Amino acid sequence: MRKSVVGPAFVGLLCWFLVAAAANYHVGYGFLHGYWGISAYIRTINPSVGSNCLMEWDNICISEYPVYWIQLGYDKGDAWPTRLAYYREKNDASGWNKHLFSDGPAADSWHIYQIVNAQQSGNPGKYRFFIDGGDRGYYVVWPYEPKQLSSMAETTSSTVRISGTEHNYLSYYTGQSWTYWYEHSSKCDSPYWIVNLNDYWFTAGGGG
C-alpha cells in the first residue's frame, strides 16, 4: 500500500520539477514576417538575479517545428551571476550553441543589436552579428530562411525584476536598408507587464 502511494507521488513530483525547470518567462514583441535581418535598440538593466538568469535579445526564427533560432543580446546569470555579458546563440539542426563574450554592456546604457544574413558571402546559411556596429562573428545554420523576428526580455524565474526594460527602433532588413516594424504581436508571461508604445517600441517591467 505504501509503495503504491510513494511511486506515483515521486513520478508526479518529478514531472512537476521537469515542467518547472523548462518554463522560461518572455516579454516582448514578435514580427511574423521572414526578413533576413533584425535590429533592436535595447536598454541595459541590471537587476539582482540570484541563481537565475536574465536575457534581453533580438532573434530570428528559422524553423517553427522544430523551433530553431539565431539570437543576439546580453545576459546576466549564465556564466557569471553578477556580470552582464554580451552573447550570441543559435539552435539549429546541428544543435545548440551559445557564445558568451568577455565584455558586456553597462547598466542603463543603450546598444544596437543586429543580426544579418550574409548571402553575398556565397553561403545563404551564414548570419553575421553586430553590436553597435562592431563585428561579433557569425554562425552558419540550417535550415536558414527566416520565418519570423522577435525582440524580448527573458528570465528563468519570475523573481527576476525586469523594471526598466525598453526595446526601441525594432527594424527588419530589406536587403538594402533597415525599416521599422509595421505591426507586432506582443507576448507577456505573468507576472510581467508590457506597454505597447507602437509597433517598434515597448517597455516592460514586473517580477521580483
Added chain:
Amino acid sequence: MMQRRIGLAAALAMCVAFLTILAISEKKEGGQPVVFPMQLAEKVSVDELAARAASSGRSLLLPKWMPHNYVLKDVRLFETAILFYSNKDLNISTFEDGYEANVIIQISPSALNPTKEQLTEIIKATPKLELRDVAGRLVILCKDASPDAWMGAHGIQPIMADFHSGEFYYIITARQGEVTPDDMVRIIREMAPVSSDTLR
C-alpha cells in the same frame, strides 16, 4: 532485499531526472524563444492555400505520397504555411498540439534559388547534412536533426529535409524511426502541383 531494490530504482530515477533537467536547462538559458502564434494563424483548406499561391503567380507543391497512410489533417497560415500530416485525429489549438503530427511541412515564400555551390558551403560547415538531387530538386537532408526543447523532453528525434521550388521554400520535419531517409526522399520526389492526386 526489497529496500535495496527500491533504493536502486530511486537512485536510477534520480539519475534520469538529473540528466533530463541538465538537457533541458542547457537549452533553457537563452531559451526556446518564440513559437508560432497558433491563435493568430488562419486555418485554411488546401484549395485556398493553392489559390492564394496561384494569385501571386506561384505554383505550390504538395505530397502525393506519405508513409503509414498519413494524410493532411490541418493547414495553418500566417506568412509561413504549416501543413500537418498524420494517420490519427489531430486537434490543433495550441502550438504544442502541432507536435502530435507525424510529418510537418513548412512552406514560406522565397526569392532565393540557391546554387549547388552555395548549398555546398552550408554542407561544409555542417557535416551531418547531405546534399542530394531528388527529381531535379536540390535537397538538403538531415537524418538526425537536433530536437528542440519540446521534442527533447518527449524523446523525439527529428529527421528533416529542405528544398526550393517555384519561389517557395519547403522544410519537411518527421520523426526518426517512423519516417526513414528513403521515405523522406520519396515524399519529395512525389511532390506535385495541387490536384486531386495530392494528399488531402
